[in-house]
Amino acid sequence: MSKFFKGFQYAWQGLNYAFSTQINFRFHAFAAALIALCGFVADLSGAEWLWILLSVSLVIVCELFNTAIEVLVDIVSPGYSREAGIVKDLASAAVLISAIFAFITAIIIFIPKI
Numbered sequence: 001m002s003k004f005f006k007g008f009q010y011a012w013q014g015l016n017y018a019f020s021t022q023i024n025f026r027f028h029a030f031a032a033a034l035i036a037l038c039g040f041v042a043d044l045s046g047a048e049w050l051w052i053l054l055s056v057s058l059v060i061v062c063e064l065f066n067t068a069i070e071v072l073v074d075i076v077s078p079g080y081s082r083e084a085g086i087v088k089d090l091a092s093a094a095v096l097i098s099a100i101f102a103f104i105t106a107i108i109i110f111i112p113k114i
């Protein structure tokens with residue numbers, strides 16, 4: 001059972017690492033908090049909350065994988081490598097796509113409420 005709770009501790013360490021080292025992760029975390037605040041002010045419906053939660057979670061998950069991939073690439077390929085750069089660019093592209101999805105979701109939900 002203690003192994004089960006240790007898993008939460010490791011996950012928290014991962015979140016802590018991403019938050020303290022990645023400026024993009026901090027930006028997206030603050031954007032998520034702001035969106036949540038707007039959600040309460042706009043009194044979103046259950047379905048609207050689910051879309052917001054889905055899009056915000058997707059961005060955070062992509063950011064975490066992006067950070068993990070960056071760290072892994074730096075271990076495996078510390079010097080310059082075209083392929084290492086491509087791997088990092090692909091991970092960044094995944095974050096960008098998720099952020100665009102979140103932005104469009106927020107526009108669709110919040111614009112009619114203004």
Ligand SMILES: Nc1ncnc2c1ncn2[C@@H]1O[C@H](COP(=O)(O)OP(=O)(O)OP(=O)(O)O)[C@@H](O)[C@H]1O
Nearest residue numbers: 022070077078079080081082084085086088089092
């Ligand atoms: N080992 C490498 N070889 C070739 N190109 C690299 C390498 N490392 C990084 N790059 C290029 O530089 C870009 C930025 O890489 P970097 O590791 O600085 O990521 P970052 O998104 O700036 O994150 P952070 O600043 O948090 O480390 C990559 O997307 C890639 O195009």
